[in-house]
Amino acid sequence: MAKLLKKPLKLALVQLATGADKTANLNRARSKVLEATGQGANVVVLPECFNSPYGTSFFPKYCEQLLPSPPSETQSPSYHALSALAKEAKVFLVGGSIPEHDPATKKYYNTSLTFNPEGKLLDTHRKVHLFDIDIPGKISFHESEILSPGNKVTLIDLPDYGKIGVAICYDIRFPELATIAARKGCFLLLYPGAFNLTTGALHWELQARARAMDNQVYVGLCSPARDMKAQYHAWGHSMVIDPNAQILSEADETESIVYANLEGEKIEETRKGIPLYSQRRFDVYPDVSEGKIRFGE
Numbered sequence: 131m132a133k134l135l136k137k138p139l140k141l142a143l144v145q146l147a148t149g150a151d152k153t154a155n156l157n158r159a160r161s162k163v164l165e166a167t168g169q170g171a172n173v174v175v176l177p178e179c180f181n182s183p184y185g186t187s188f189f190p191k192y193c194e195q196l197l198p199s200p201p202s203e204t205q206s207p208s209y210h211a212l213s214a215l216a217k218e219a220k221v222f223l224v225g226g227s228i229p230e231h232d233p234a235t236k237k238y239y240n241t242s243l244t245f246n247p248e249g250k251l252l253d254t255h256r257k258v259h260l261f262d263i264d265i266p267g268k269i270s271f272h273e274s275e276i277l278s279p280g281n282k283v284t285l286i287d288l289p290d291y292g293k294i295g296v297a298i299c300y301d302i303r304f305p306e307l308a309t310i311a312a313r314k315g316c317f318l319l320l321y322p323g324a325f326n327l328t329t330g331a332l333h334w335e336l337q338a339r340a341r342a343m344d345n346q347v348y349v350g351l352c353s354p355a356r357d358m359k360a361q362y363h364a365w366g367h368s369m370v371i372d373p374n375a376q377i378l379s380e381a382d383e384t385e386s387i388v389y390a391n392l393e394g395e396k397i398e399e400t401r402k403g404i405p406l407y408s409q410r411r412f413d414v415y416p417d418v419s420e421g422k423i424r425f426g427e
């Protein structure tokens with residue numbers, strides 16, 4: 131079996147302190163990404179909604195179109211800032227996510243943009259599963275009041291390294307996306323995300339380790355830093371998990387950068403020890419793997 135991760139890679143997750151000023155957020159992201167590449171990072175990740183506060187009321191105010199060609203900097207400042215930054219830092223940059231507006235359909239999305247070290251956009255991921263939850267007395271949040279969902283699994287080839295899967299926050303709760311990415315040969319699943327103090331304490335680490343354990347791949351979750359003065363209190367605790375579901379590195383809730391060295395051998399070693407890949411019984415559960423059995427049926 132060919133190596134999924136072709137050569138060692140240093141991953142950096144920037145747990146950014148974000149605020150209400152978009153330009154300040156973009157500038158801060160630039161300085162942190164440059165700090166990470168100064169430490170030798172080859173792939174750098176920013177958090178969900180890194181250029182704005184997180185909350186449904188903020189999406190229309192902070193949204194941008196995705197227009198690549200100049201003179202579109204005014205309509206797409208984050209797109210252009212990320213592209214320029216990837217080029218300046220000479221790094222693969224997974225640009226967290228930003229609120230996107232598509233004027234053709236008049237729809238809003240929560241969208242992640244990934245650039246190569248030449249500043250070229252490699253792919254976009256629009257959050258597929260919108261964060262709609264109600265936990266009485268704790269948290270009620272409904273992204274679908276404003277946002278529309280994306281409709282694809284996002285797998286991105288990083289030349290020289292291999293393939294990664296990118297999804298956003300609540301997407302992690304749906305293991306199917308992760309499984310498809312792993313089956314299609316990704317070595318790493320990245321989730322810019324902003325869990326909160328209720329679900330973060332319950333499930334953030336568990337989800338990260340579960341996706342790594344199920345699929346025997348590396349997993350990275352990148353949160354904004356916690357700001358108790360903001361409307362939404364992010365959990366923080368950005369972390370990198372290895373293919374054996376162990377935490378390689380983890381932040382607390384404050385602004386910081388989490389680093390980890392990823393090696394292809396670790397995936398092969400894990401899969402050799404516990405060979406889930408050759409033991410799966412598609413003959414016993416073909417309907418589940420093909421999505422034919424649903425809840426309540």
Ligand SMILES: NC(=O)CCC(=O)C(=O)O
Nearest residue numbers: 261299300324325326329
């Ligand atoms: N931004 C999000 O999608 C939050 C997801 C979350 O908190 C969860 O519990 O899931």
